[in-house]
Amino acid sequence: MNATSSSPGEHGKGSELIIRNMVCGRCITAVRTILEAAALPVRRMELGEVELMRPATEAELFAVRNALMSQGFELVQDRDAATIARIKAAIVQLVHHANAATTNVKLSEHLSNALHADFSGLSSLFSEVEGITIEHYFLLQRMERVKEFVRYGELTISEIAYATGFSSAAHLSGQFKKLTGMSPTAFRALGHTARIPLDQVGTA
Numbered sequence: 001m002n003a004t005s006s007s008p009g010e011h012g013k014g015s016e017l018i019i020r021n022m023v024c025g026r027c028i029t030a031v032r033t034i035l036e037a038a039a040l041p042v043r044r045m046e047l048g049e050v051e052l053m054r055p056a057t058e059a060e061l062f063a064v065r066n067a068l069m070s071q072g073f074e075l076v077q078d079r080d081a082a083t084i085a086r087i088k089a090a091i092v093q094l095v096h097h098a099n100a101a102t103t104n105v106k107l108s109e110h111l112s113n114a115l116h117a118d119f120s121g122l123s124s125l126f127s128e129v130e131g132i133t134i135e136h137y138f139l140l141q142r143m144e145r146v147k148e149f150v151r152y153g154e155l156t157i158s159e160i161a162y163a164t165g166f167s168s169a170a171h172l173s174g175q176f177k178k179l180t181g182m183s184p185t186a187f188r189a190l191g192h193t194a195r196i197p198l199d200q201v202g203t204a
Contacts, residue, residue, distance in 0.1 A: 015043070017050040017064075018082040020074040023092045027073070034067045047097070048089025083115070084129050087122055088137070090114040095141040095164075107138050140201045143179050146172065150184045157184055 022031055028045055035042055038060055041053040056064070065075045076082045094110055108119040111134070115122060126134045142164050149160040157169040166172040176184050 015052045015055050017052065017056075018076040018085050019048055019050060019068060020076050020081075020085045021072055022048045022089065024096075030071050031068070031073065034064060034071065038064050038067070040064065046089070047093050048085050080125060080129060083117075083122070083125060086115055087111060087126055087134065091134075091138050091141055095138070095145050107135065137201070139175065140179070142166075143176065144201060146176060146184070147187065150188050153188060160184075 019031060022028065024047075028047070031050065032042060032045060035050065035052075040056055040060060042050060043053045044051040061075070068075050076085045090111055091107075093114075094105070094107075108123075111117075111122055112119045123134050126132075126137070130137065145164050146160055149155055149163065155163065157172060161167070161169045161172040164172070166175070173183055176182075176187070180187060
């Protein structure tokens with residue numbers, strides 16, 4: 001299962017970079033700025049992944065790695081770690097940056113297509129490395145999306161359930177209470193965000 005376009009020992013010679021904690025539009029902008037400052041032209045950029053137009057030298061990668069770390073990112077070079085980072089980025093993309101219709105796609109299908117790998121292998125690796133299942137990580141990310149909608153106060157619980165792929169308002173409320181200890185309504189009444197940064201979901 002290849003996490004990058006190069007083997008682990010040849011990561012510096014490849015044109016693809018896997019970047020941990022790159023989970024939002026502002027993250028993409030920040031990473032792009034770092035790469036432009038390093039004079040590394042970008043062919044393609046998405047959450048957690050960058051394809052350069054030319055291979056980076058070891059000196060360039062060293063400078064980029066340090067610049068990324070200063071902004072809270074991490075250049076991932078280990079193959080398994082890179083695969084985990086790509087799985088998380090694909091889930092964040094599905095949960096937080098897709099429309100309601102896309103949110104209802106099967107998780108296994110989405111990840112297999114995004115990583116061009118068999119889901120069973122991805123699932124086994126994720127559980128072994130992260131200590132939780134892919135499905136549970138997916139649920140935790142969906143709960144953060146639900147919290148966002150609840151705090152906005154613009155949608156009903158039924159509408160939030162539809163937007164986040166739950167079968168009903170009751171199903172959403174049950175899962176929400178199980179994971180947070182309170183109902184969505186009680187969460188909204190707290191009056192403060194009480195959310196987990198996307199790059200820290202599942203790490204507690």
